[in-house]
Every structure is written in structure tokens, then in C-alpha cells.
């Protein structure tokens with residue numbers, strides 16, 4: 001047996017671990033946006049409310065069974081059952097319900113006019129993202145969303161196939177994405193940083209592998225990022241990359257993927273114009289490096305079951321390396 | 332609703348027990364449909380919910396009124412025969428009183444549930 005001191009140290013460590021688990025890029029308990037902040041408070045109040053009710057019930061049970069295990073006056077008992085069994089729960093539930101409902105108008109209010117508008121379409125199993133470009137034209141990106149710090153963003157959400165759900169736990173509530181209907185979600189990030197968004201509605205085999213990177217940064221930095229992202233791809237600078245660029249077109253990748261500034265203009269899969277700059281691959285579920293590019297190209301199915309991209313395992317390894325080098329250069 | 336001779340059970344109906352929950356269900360359904368149709372067909376995404384809220388207020392008054400009447404009838408049943416016979420007794424009067432008490436309790440629950448449904452439009456004032 002361990003000593004009491006050791007035991008309390010273990011307990012403290014466990015508590016600290018538990019508290020640490022509340023932080024991180026994808027925690028509704030560590031809010032970095034207005035919506036998430038309200039929801040975290042709501043959660044705390046509901047959890048404390050539930051704990052108080054539970055403790056009171058346990059105390060009553062102990063009282064009835066242990067402390068005062070004697071027959072009671074029937075009339076008083078009836079009153080007690082009515083009060084404790086019906087009246088008190090109704091009052092407690094009403095209070096919690098009113099508090100919860102009172103939060104709703106703010107959480108569902110649309111973003112103020114003039115907010116940055118970001119359109120996101122859920123697709124099995126990735127995210128098509130559209131921003132208004134600096135010249136007014138729409139810029140199509142994928143699997144990464146940048147939001148302005150301290151400002152509202154007006155997200156327009158829909159789906160290309162089945163129902164998905166858009167959720168950045170650190171920033172706000174989740175909202176379903178329906179085919180044929182645009183839902184609006186206002187997010188108001190309050191802390192700069194990198195977060196993680198996920199699909200929160202089961203949508204098929206790789207639902208759990210459908211994430212996206214979220215970057216919250218000051219508006220000026222965001223505008224610089226967006227200006228860069230809206231530029232066409234830079235031509236490869238290494239011979240290997242140049243060979244990869246030619247293979248990309250020759251192997252038919254351009255039928256599904258667009259690389260702006262090249263003849264590749266497919267729209268079935270994610271835009272790859274600046275794929276090398278993304279914070280992850282395969283919808284933010286894999287590291288972004290040459291090795292992963294090679295694995296993704298040769299057997300995407302093993303990284304993402306059911307993926308709607310054919311495997312190119314028949315390509316000679318040298319070609320795969322060239323393609324990977326090219327994609328990495330698409331910064 | 333409360334027959335004079337409880338020992339004649341031929342005209343007793345269990346539907347009485349579910350009448351109050353049915354009021355709640357009808358209130359829920361009609362409120363939901365009204366708000367959905369109002370927003371989709373008339374007010375639009377950013378429209379005000381005002382007219383639909385007035386309608387829901389009217390439905391709520393009607394539903395609570397109906398539940399109140401049912402509760403009153405249930406109370407009478409419960410008190411039938413001076414309210415002395417045990418209401419779980421295996422007799423016509425016992426069953427009569429039992430249905431009254433069950434209906435009375437369900438009426439209370441239905442009234443609370445109806446009020447909870449209506450609370451939504453106290454806070455939500457527009458369609459988005």
C-alpha cells in the first residue's frame with residue numbers, strides 16, 4: 001500500500017492531468033471565442049446544478065435509510081413526496097431551462113453586416129472553403145479556415161453530399177451542414193492561436209478523419225495570408241519538383257484537383273494550389289510532409305477508409321517522389 | 332366525464348388518462364408547424380417571429396385551458412365517493428378513483444411540459 005502522502009500526491013497529479021486535458025486546440029472547456037465562452041459557462045452551471053441535485057438526493061437517501069430509519073407520519077410523507085418529487089425538480093429544471101434558453105438568441109444571432117464571410121462546404125471527407133479574394137473574386141481553398149481575431153466571422157455552411165456538422169469546439173457551438181440549404185454561423189474568436197475543427201455528425205466511413213485546421217490571427221495577418229492564398233501557384237524551383245508538375249498533369253491528378261496557374265482545374269477534390277502551406281493533409285488528420293504525400297498518393301485508402309481518391313500505387317517510386325516534391329513546393 | 336355510478340364500468344375509458352398528454356402533444360406539433368411555416372414561407376431567414384409568437388401564445392392558452400378542464404374532471408373522479416375508498420382497491424370505485432389520480436398527475440406534468448415548450452418563443456424572437 002502507498003502512504004497517504006504518496007496517495008495524495010498521485011491524486012494531485014491525476015487532477016492536474018485532468019485539468020491539462022481540458023486545454024488544447026479542440027476543447028470546449030478552454031474557450032477562445034464568445035460562443036464557446038457562453039457554452040462553457042452554461043456547461044459549468046448545468047454540471048454544478050446536476051452535482052447539487054445528486055448530492056442532495058444521496059444525502060436524503062442516507063438520511064432515510066441510515067439516520068432516520070423509522071416510520072413516518074403519512075400526511076407529512078405525502079407532502080414530502082409531492083414537494084421533493086415534483087415541486088423542487090420543476091423549479092430547478094425551470095431555472096436551468098430559462099437560463100439555457102436565455103443564452104440562445106446571442107448564440108444564433110447572425111454576424112454583423114460587413115463581417116468576413118467564409119463559405120464552407122462539407123464533402124465526404126473534407127472541407128471546401130471559399131473566401132472573398134482581395135480583388136472581389138472568390139478564392140477556393142480547402143481544409144483550413146483562418147478567422148480574424150476580435151472580429152465576427154460570418155460562416156455560410158452547406159454540404160455537397162450527406163449531412164455534416166461544422167464544429168470548432170474552442171470557438172463556438174456546432175451547426176449542421178445540409179445539402180441544398182445554407183446555414184449561418186457567427187464565430188467571434190477572442191484569443192489568437194491554432195485550433196482544430198471537426199465534423200460532428202456521422203457522415204460515413206471516414207467521418208472521424210474529417211477535420212480542419214483553424215488559425216485565429218489579427219486581421220492584417222489574415223489579409224496577408226489570404227492575399228498569398230489567392231495567388232496562383234509558384235512554378236517549381238527544383239528539377240524534381242518540375243518533373244512532379246509535369247507528372248501531376250500527365251497522371252490525371254488535374255481531373256479532380258485544381259492548381260491555379262496550371263492547366264489543372266478539377267473541382268472534385270480539394271484545391272491544391274498551396275497545399276504545401278497547409279497545417280496538415282487528408283483534411284488535417286496527417287502531417288504535411290513529403291513522406292505523407294507519397295503514402296497518400298500510393299494508398300490513400302489505408303490512410304482514410306472509403307476515400308474518394310483513387311490509389312496511384314502503380315506509379316514508379318521515382319514518380320511518386322517527384323509528385324511529393326512538387327506538392328511540398330506548392331507553398 | 333365522471334359517471335354517477337362507478338360500479339357500472341361499461342362507459343369508463345382509458346382515453347381519459349392520455350387526454351392531457353395529447354393536449355401537450357397537439358400544442359407542440361401545432362406550434363412547431365406554425366413557426367416553421369411562418370419562417371419559411373412568410374417571414375424569411377431574418378424575419379421577425381412576432382406573429383408566430385402571438386399564435387403560440389394563443390395555442391398555449393387553449394392547451395392550458397384544456398388541461399385545466401381535464402384536471403378538474405380528474406379531481407372530481409379522484410374525490411368520488413367522498414375520497415375515502417383506497418384508490419388502489421380492486422373495486423369499481425377504487426379503479427374509478429385510480430384513473431382520476433393518474434389523470435390528475437399527468438395533467439400537472441402536461442401543463443409543465445406545455446409551458447416549457449412555450450418558453451422557447453419567450454426568448455427566441457426571430458427566425459434565424
Ligand SMILES: [Cu+2]
Pocket residue numbers: 164165199200201202203204207208210
Ligand atoms: Cu462527419
